[in-house]
Amino acid sequence: MPKELYIDPHVFKSRNTLSAPGIPIHAYEPNIEAERAAFGNAGLLRLLRDMVVIREFETMVGSLKSKRNYNGVEFNLCGGAHLSIGQEAAAVGAAHSLEPDDHIFGTHRSHGEFIAKGFSAIRKIPPNAVRAIMETHEQGALLRTVEKQLQGTSATETAENFLLLGLLAEIFMRSTGFNRGMGGSMHAFFLPFGVYPNNAIVGASAGIATGAALQKKLARTGGITVANGGDGSAGCGPVWEAMNFAAMAQFDSLWEDAVKGGLPVLFFFSNNFYAQSDQPIGETTGLDRLSRIGLGINPQAMHAETVDGTNPLAVADAVRRKRELLVKGKGPALLDVEWYRSVGHSAYGDSTSYRTKEEVRAWEAHDPILLFSNRLQGAGIVRSDQIDAIRQEVVSRMRSIAAVASDPVLTPPVDIKADPLLIGKLMFSNSEIELPAESAPLLSPLQSVSRVQQDAKKSRYGIAADGTKLSAMRAITVRDALFEAILHHMVHDERLVAYGEDCRDCGSTFGVYRGLAEILPRHRLFDSPISEAAIVATAVGCAMEGGRALIELMFGDFLGRAGDEVFNQLAKWQSMSGGELKLPVVLRCSVGSTYGAQHLQDWTALCAHIPGLKVVYPATPYDAKGLLASALSSNDPVVFFESQRLYETVERFRPEGVPTEYYRIPVGEPDCKRSGGDVTILTIGPSLYAAMAAADELQSTFKISAEVIDARSIVPFDYKPVFASVKKTGRILLVSEAAERGSFLMTLAANITRFCFPHLLSAPRVLGSPNWIIPGSEMETAYLPQANDIIDVITWELFPDKRSNRRGLRNWDDQEVARIGL
Amino acid sequence: MDNHIILPALGNEIEEAEISEWLKAEGDIVKEGEQVVLITTPKVTVELEAPVTGRLTRILVPAGELVRVGAKLGVVES
Numbered sequence: 001m002p003k004e005l006y007i008d009p010h011v012f013k014s015r016n017t018l019s020a021p022g023i024p025i026h027a028y029e030p031n032i033e034a035e036r037a038a039f040g041n042a043g044l045l046r047l048l049r050d051m052v053v054i055r056e057f058e059t060m061v062g063s064l065k066s067k068r069n070y071n072g073v074e075f076n077l078c079g080g081a082h083l084s085i086g087q088e089a090a091a092v093g094a095a096h097s098l099e100p101d102d103h104i105f106g107t108h109r110s111h112g113e114f115i116a117k118g119f120s121a122i123r124k125i126p127p128n129a130v131r132a133i134m135e136t137h138e139q140g141a142l143l144r145t146v147e148k149q150l151q152g153t154s155a156t157e158t159a160e161n162f163l164l165l166g167l168l169a170e171i172f173m174r175s176t177g178f179n180r181g182m183g184g185s186m187h188a189f190f191l192p193f194g195v196y197p198n199n200a201i202v203g204a205s206a207g208i209a210t211g212a213a214l215q216k217k218l219a220r221t222g223g224i225t226v227a228n229g230g231d232g233s234a235g236c237g238p239v240w241e242a243m244n245f246a247a248m249a250q251f252d253s254l255w256e257d258a259v260k261g262g263l264p265v266l267f268f269f270s271n272n273f274y275a276q277s278d279q280p281i282g283e284t285t286g287l288d289r290l291s292r293i294g295l296g297i298n299p300q301a302m303h304a305e306t307v308d309g310t311n312p313l314a315v316a317d318a319v320r321r322k323r324e325l326l327v328k329g330k331g332p333a334l335l336d337v338e339w340y341r342s343v344g345h346s347a348y349g350d351s352t353s354y355r356t357k358e359e360v361r362a363w364e365a366h367d368p369i370l371l372f373s374n375r376l377q378g379a380g381i382v383r384s385d386q387i388d389a390i391r392q393e394v395v396s397r398m399r400s401i402a403a404v405a406s407d408p409v410l411t412p413p414v415d416i417k418a419d420p421l422l423i424g425k426l427m428f429s430n431s432e433i434e435l436p437a438e439s440a441p442l443l444s445p446l447q448s449v450s451r452v453q454q455d456a457k458k459s460r461y462g463i464a465a466d467g468t469k470l471s472a473m474r475a476i477t478v479r480d481a482l483f484e485a486i487l488h489h490m491v492h493d494e495r496l497v498a499y500g501e502d503c504r505d506c507g508s509t510f511g512v513y514r515g516l517a518e519i520l521p522r523h524r525l526f527d528s529p530i531s532e533a534a535i536v537a538t539a540v541g542c543a544m545e546g547g548r549a550l551i552e553l554m555f556g557d558f559l560g561r562a563g564d565e566v567f568n569q570l571a572k573w574q575s576m577s578g579g580e581l582k583l584p585v586v587l588r589c590s591v592g593s594t595y596g597a598q599h600l601q602d603w604t605a606l607c608a609h610i611p612g613l614k615v616v617y618p619a620t621p622y623d624a625k626g627l628l629a630s631a632l633s634s635n636d637p638v639v640f641f642e643s644q645r646l647y648e649t650v651e652r653f654r655p656e657g658v659p660t661e662y663y664r665i666p667v668g669e670p671d672c673k674r675s676g677g678d679v680t681i682l683t684i685g686p687s688l689y690a691a692m693a694a695a696d697e698l699q700s701t702f703k704i705s706a707e708v709i710d711a712r713s714i715v716p717f718d719y720k721p722v723f724a725s726v727k728k729t730g731r732i733l734l735v736s737e738a739a740e741r742g743s744f745l746m747t748l749a750a751n752i753t754r755f756c757f758p759h760l761l762s763a764p765r766v767l768g769s770p771n772w773i774i775p776g777s778e779m780e781t782a783y784l785p786q787a788n789d790i791i792d793v794i795t796w797e798l799f800p801d802k803r804s805n806r807r808g809l810r811n812w813d814d815q816e817v818a819r820i821g822l
Numbered sequence: 823m824d825n826h827i828i829l830p831a832l833g834n835e836i837e838e839a840e841i842s843e844w845l846k847a848e849g850d851i852v853k854e855g856e857q858v859v860l861i862t863t864p865k866v867t868v869e870l871e872a873p874v875t876g877r878l879t880r881i882l883v884p885a886g887e888l889v890r891v892g893a894k895l896g897v898v899e900s
Contacts, residue, residue, distance in 0.1 A: 454840065454862065472864040473838040473888050479864060511865030648835040648864060 023291045025306040028314035032379045041381050047312045051088035052394050054112040058083045060398045071399045075406040079184045082109040086342045089368035093315025095120040101223035105205035106198030108186040114195050118163040121193035130159050133192040142176045149404045168405040180578030181414040187576050203233030206242035207537020213265035215545035224264040224326045232275025241534035246332035247298040259523045261329020272341040277354035290336035302334035309339035310368040426575040432633040440494035442519040451515030460657025462650025475650040476658045481625035482512050488662045489632040499526045500552030532558050536565035543583040556589040556603045570637045571612030582635040593644040594777035602738035607639045608714045615714040617641040619688040621651040621658045626665030643686045668716035676707035680725040684711045684736035694790035702802045730761035731798045737784050740768035825874045827896040832863050839863045841885050846878050876900035
């Protein structure tokens with residue numbers, strides 16, 4: 001809690017009544033003369049034509065999906081295709097009022113929004129720039145195809161065909177698609193036209209668009225972001241977290257003048273009254289109108305309105321007005337845009353099992369294209385035969401585009417046979433940034449930070465001359481080492497923003513950030529709400545928009561609260577974008593101590609199991625500083641685990657101490673912490689110290705010489721030093737504090753068996769925590785592997801001739817406990 | 823009667839802390855619960871309060887020094 005915000009008991013205890021603004025419902029008043037004046041006849045006709053293009057594009061996709069044929073073009077569309085037939089007015093109206101540097105984030109049902117925004121950008125970006133954009137994509141490969149096969153009658157029409165073919169090729173998962181075939185229908189995007197990723201997880205774009213808006217504010221690039229979502233997403237916790245994050249009062253009350261004001265994000269609820277088959281209004285929420293959501297977020301009710309999504313002019317008007325508010329720093333805003341999906345949830349058509357034919361028929365009269373066509377005809381702007389001609393031209397165009405997209409020569413499939421690692425190589429960029437030597441603007445000089453002064457007095461090595469261990473006040477600890485890496489990056493990388501719960505004024509829960517608030521302005525280090533999903537999703541959006549984020553989840557156990565955001569968003573977008581997007585996000589989370597079952601879990605294996613995340617778990621000050629520096633330099637997402645029991649740990653492995661200067665340790669390299677010849681002990685995280693104690697005892701009592709290797713990183717992982725050690729010793733014990741079942745140690749053990757089999761004198765043995773809950777602190781040592789447990793396993797199983805009395809508690813039958821589910 | 827201001831246990835792992843600043847001088851009158859001295863642990867800066875109302879007669883550990891948990895930092899005479 002910032003001290004400058006005083007909680008006045010007189011204010012909070014006084015009798016009062018909260019008031020709230022009214023929520024306009026269909027405030028737009030159609031006036032054809034005013035509309036004609038604003039848009040011109042040609043402009044109005046263009047809106048109609050864009051709607052027809054979207055309708056026909058969707059009809060084509062639906063036909064290929066369900067009939068494998070569209071006007072004679074044969075194609076078997078295997079992937080998903082969720083159609084938005086009926087939504088055309090909402091998409092076209094919104095896009096009309098958006099500028100090229102406004103960025104939309106979509107849903108699984110966003111072909112229409114994609115096309116509308118792309119068309120809008122093509123018309124608003126100078127033609128030369130459009131041409132340059134098309135030349136750049138895939139070295140112009142897609143453009144060449146368009147020019148040969150789909151040349152338009154104008155540069156604009158050619159650019160439109162480029163957009164339509166790039167999208168359709170992506171839906172067909174072809175190599176010239178906008179995501180190089182790695183995204184498909186539900187994940188397509190094309191950044192240069194402001195079309196940011198569509199998203200197959202309901203509501204996921206809310207947090208991502210919020211993070212992108214945060215980065216727009218931080219970088220002062222201008223423009224707004226639009227979080228497109230369906231009415232069904234109103235039931236998703238992460239959507240509420242995102243809206244709350246976007247509406248945080250600190251943007252107005254605490255942030256510096258240059259970045260003051262709400263986030264420029266528009267939550268655009270495309271409300272078709274059905275969440276697949278459920279009805280949010282009337283069945284699965286308590287809301288009467290979706291716009292009522294705004295009342296729960298802030299006193300401005302997010303400037304919420306319900307808008308007629310069957311009228312492109314009503315939507316264009318509403319988006320224009322909300323955009324004006326957003327660019328003035330009055331965000332966030334919310335629109336509830338109502339329309340009716342006349343087809344089923346997916347292209348297979350399931351539209352009659354959950355709604356009556358009577359209802360579908362009643363809405364047929366409200367088809368946006370029918371309504372708008374009639375309106376323009378009634379005003380004498382267009383004749384029915386001209387509308388027919390538009391439709392025929394569009395059908396013919398779609399047939400040509402479908403023919404080109406389905407032709408494997410013109411639009412080649414992804415050639416996985418030529419390079420079986422092709423998709424794998426897209427997981428990580430494996431690139432790093434260089435840091436500028438100069439400092440970002442700071443609130444006060446670096447040397448004025450009290451912690452910097454205190455740490456300067458500390459020994460860099462944790463062992464005194466007489467061999468005793470120095471206390472955490474006298475030597476650099478893991479906590480200090482992490483701080484040094486973070487401090488260096490925050491000072492030299494102005495793009496880096498750090499946030500999470502309790503990160504600023506209290507210096508983060510475990511004190512890693514203590515002192516940073518003295519030099520960093522609020523927009524570079526701020527407290528977030530207790531919203532793990534929003535913390536991670538906004539970091540993803542921030543990175544997509546060109547930022548770099550350092551976020552903290554406090555306890556690794558809270559990863560569950562951000563499951564989709566970590567495992568489906570952070571992990572996936574680099575590869576699903578075909579390598580186009582980079583996600584430089586470092587997610588710090590600590591493995592706890594003393595608080596028991598919900599605060600002490602090593603979940604590194606969960607993160608390692610999900611492709612797309614780099615995973616690090618250092619155990620010493622030297623490794624912590626160097627690996628965090630690498631993580632913060634990386635352009636790939638890194639989940640950085642820390643042990644709370646090691647924050648006070650001083651450096652005991654390097655007599656030269658933790659360097660004061662900046663350095664990086666490459667992610668992925670295990671490190672030998674103790675040489676030995678009889679057995680290898682490979683550890684992850686704090687088990688290093690149990691292994692070191694065990695190694696001393698094994699040597700002195702049993703004359704067994706143990707080599708101890710600290711994994712340090714989990715993904716990536718270089719097996720070479722481990723294999724070399726095992727080939728020398730012939731025996732290996734793998735130790736970590738993760739529950740044994742499914743732990744990463746099991747993967748390591750399997751690969752060691754596979755690759756070192758001829759050299760092994762006994763099977764690799766895994767020692768983790770048991771597969772039950774972690775008890776409270778009094779029983780922690782009975783749960784987490786201790787030195788005695790390591791000695792027991794090595795002497796009883798790896799060197800049976802060295803057996804002595806068991807020291808630890810683990811004397812159960814692993815096969816039997818597995819049989820009963822433990 | 824002499825009452826000691828003592829460095830309390832501030833966490834499982836914390837052995838020592840630094841005296842950052844005395845907010846009162848020797849001879850000052852202090853009230854029970856009033857903040858008397860700022861200390862810094864490896865994790866946070868915290869304020870210690872006077873244990874009783876009285877006069878701060880002696881400062882036993884000056885600012886800038888490290889002390890172990892349980893150490894006497896000063897004396898308040900009640």
